[in-house]
Amino acid sequence: MINKLRWKPVIGAAVLLLLAASILAYFFFFKTLHIQVNGMITDGNIELQAKDVRLKKIKSGTKSSIKSKDYFTIYQLSSTSLSRHYGTLTVTVRKLENNDMFVFTKFQNETTRPSTIDFSLSFKKPFTNYTVTRFHSEKIKHEHDSTLGVDPTSTPHGLVELKGDNAYANMVISKNYNSVPFVKQYSDTRKSQLRELIKETDETKITGQGQRIVIHMPHVAKRQSLSESWFLYSSQPLFQNMENFKEWEKHTLKEYKKINKWYTADGPFGKLPWSIEPSTKFGYGRYFALVHDRRYADHYEKTKERYFYDFILNSVANLLNYGAQLGKPIPTEITSTWLKNNYGITAPYYDTRFNEYIAIYLKRISKLFNIPEYQDIALFYADYLLDQMEKKNYIQTENGYIICDFYGNTQKKKTHASLNHSLGEMNFLLESYLETKKEAYLTAALHIKAGIEDIGDRWIKDNKDLWYQLNPDLTFHGTDYPLLTLEDLLKAQKNLEKVGVGRSLVFDRFITSKTQYLVNHNIEMTKAVITSLEEGGFGDLVKNYKNVSDY
Template identity: 75%
Template sequence: MIKKFKFKHIIGMLAAFLFIFIGIQVYFLFFKTLHIQVKGNLMNENVELQANNVKLEKIKSGTKTLIKSKDYFTTYKLSSPQFSREYGKFTVTVRKLDNNDVFVFTKFQNQTKQPIIIDLSLSFGQDFTSYKVTRFHSEKIKHEHDPTLGVDPTSTPHGLIELKGKRAYANMMLSKNYNSMELIKKYNQTQQSKLRELIKETDGTEITKKGHHILINMPHFAEGQSLSESWILYSNQPLFNKKENFKEWEKHTLKEYKKINKWYTAEGPFGKLPWSIEPSTKLGYGRYFALVHDRRYVDHYENTKERYFYDFIVNSVANLLTYDSQLNKPIPTEITSTWLKDNYGIIAPYYDTRFNEYIAIHLKRISKLLDVPEYRNMSLFYADYLLKQVKKENYIKTDNGYIICDFYGKTQKKKTHASLNHSLGEMNFLLESYLETGKKEYLAVALNIKKGIEDVGDKWIKDNKDLWYQLNPNFTFHGKDYPLLTLEDLLKAQNNLEKAGINRSKIFDQLIKSKTQYLVNHKIEMTKKVIASLQQEGFGDLVKNYTNISDY
């Protein structure tokens, strides 16, 4: 009886031990963070990767020719050498620019439920003996709550790296790492809303020196079933010739971190989205066309001609072409706004007039900067789009003119509102297109929009002297106007009317005065550019001795 009891006891202990052993194995196999070491050489257009502790298999590679750049992409499958278990895919895209600088975009797709860190280590084909790191002071950023966007926890790139050797020199800008999940809401076979939910921005980059070699270690953190992305800009020339230009850019970046892209991918940059999106998340990011065009890089390049800004301008063209290979037509927004859906029945994809205006203006600017004349003609797609909206009668009719509605989508149940800043932007673009082409249809629609805004008149003005944001189809008003955007559009409109040989608008002058008085009364910051425009258009007295002025 005693022997039988001991035997059962031993069997029980063995079973318990086996259960614990299996549990430990399951934990290490499926739950503990897995580290995968991957090495590569940065000097090769087709970056060849090697892995120490996993099976690395090249499954796809190719090239894509863009404007003033070319992509070389390779995708690897990562799997266990002992078990039939696939960890995910790692894609490297080298975007070589016409000046021989390169962007390197890396993306790891974790296909398991287990957290994985890809310990990516990059070396160089040159012997660098020293390095210097200039960090962005991202700790100075105040991640304040925005009434539309909420809190944007993203910050800045890791920093600017200078590498030196006896016969070698290079500059790099290194990003931080972005871990996210792709969220998709499918409505039918042709319509869906697609965005990313940010899990975390991390900065685990380390630079080490081993003998005559410099290694860049950029870990890619990926929670289960998620994406992890980073980027590098590499040049054999200084990205900034003048230190003060970098300092000025850092100052701009820290102040306007929400408006300057930092999460770049081979498919384009991802920017913070409003809370009113579908699928719903407070940490939604998407290919947001208010940011894709990278206007601030263009502004700085025009003033400094620094290589760094040129590279990002060329990259912005590649991003647009990646989104849509044809830039001679409107580009739809791929993210559903629940505000538009609830009020008008509009779901993605749909057309946003202001976003397409940004793209068209960007094409005009880079046409000149990059000497790509065909882009100036392509930019006219937006003027033609506005003409088509008029033919569809997608506007709010006034006594003598009309105001084109802000949005258009196939599923919309009724006309949307028309915001003052959109309408002025449309009018300005049409006037400029008329001056370039002499096409009278552009002028006719521009003047009808002008009459539409003037018909509404001083009703645009609130009791506190600020302007209403939008006019609804039933002629009610709603929304808080932007601090400076509409004022900039009004000032630009008066200038464009003069260029077209048309008398300046008295109503526009009235709106400019009221908006400026509101800004002064509430001591709201104005930029040097706005102050200069006010002075140029004869409103200098309104801002005389005004001190709350910024560079941007």
């Protein structure tokens, strides 16, 4: 009995120590650390102050773009009483030529605790009331995609209108994106880099405090992760006609996977396929099918709304974030395990279609905003295609050749060539010839045309659809896009007529077969495709067709 009594104080002390350790562990590893940061917005800047936290400026700078300029500041966040470093907060103000501004915020949580920056924004102007027009994200069906899996991201928080005595502003406020960088290093100069999304959150709240409007944008960050948000601020209405906003919302809800939501100062991040390295089902990366934001340009051409204009200028700045690379082919920075396993290609490598998108967008911006140097820069892609021919990175046919879709320094053999890539390349070369009269462009385009025609009707499947790709051994594989290749074919026929070559009878058969396949399977077509079919003499194939959308 005496021995048992002696053990009781020891056991009690151990329990107390264990309890104390648990409490300490909770506070150091599990309890969310809240950091209060306040921002004051003027028409051209944002000023920050922190409460109970040391906010130290450690770096700042500027970067000029076409019709915009970036001002970035990196702050170090640390305790005012202890020698504790919480992380960094980077604020980038992108001032546009019309005095509107994008503000990108990035909190890098360097602690072992989940941390939230309670980020509050007030205004120098005397705003006294506000309205919020929400994007109805709840209407999005986050369905599983056979290539991308599920994309849980959605539309921005909403469009905010601020009013007061002689004061007005419009804002678009984003959701918050918490992620961790994923990097696979192959050598000192080669790596694949992406992000793994932890969570998209929407905790934005707007309150009225006396004569002040305050916007609360929490930046939620799990331990040792990044938390990013953005907003657009204008002292003018972003939409003169709210019907245009409703139309844009309708578009974004329908095509939410193809329209950017997660913007950063370094460019937008979009959902990646599962076949990536490093591997994750929630991988997001900067890839160029998204950077160019062409859907904003589509709507701007129709409406001339300030909202779309601002996002176009933002996309131009994002392209220029690649610095000296603009004006020459831009490599993809994410490894596709499909390309790696089949051809030995790892990042960085060149994707012909993505570079084509960039070049086409540069031409479009050149015309929209009268920037002639962009028209010349865009020719980098035509020269890249000539270079691929010099390297013999193509599949040879009897009378021509078809350029392979990808090229990388690590590849062990030639890749496939997809029909949509080949048609896109041919179209770009034909259009470049029309602009410059450089015979090499026309010659290369006609060689690609001959290569496609040499394969001929073998491109057509038994069900009337088209094969996606031609392999170097002249076998076929893959499911064609619903509309992309058809659009390329219709465009090709117009371009061939413009250069005086005349329509391709083989392409006409492809168009007829593909359209019949779409009709037979009641696959949705856009109004633009229907119009192109009618203009191209294929109207009878889609006469009275009902499954037609705006986009």
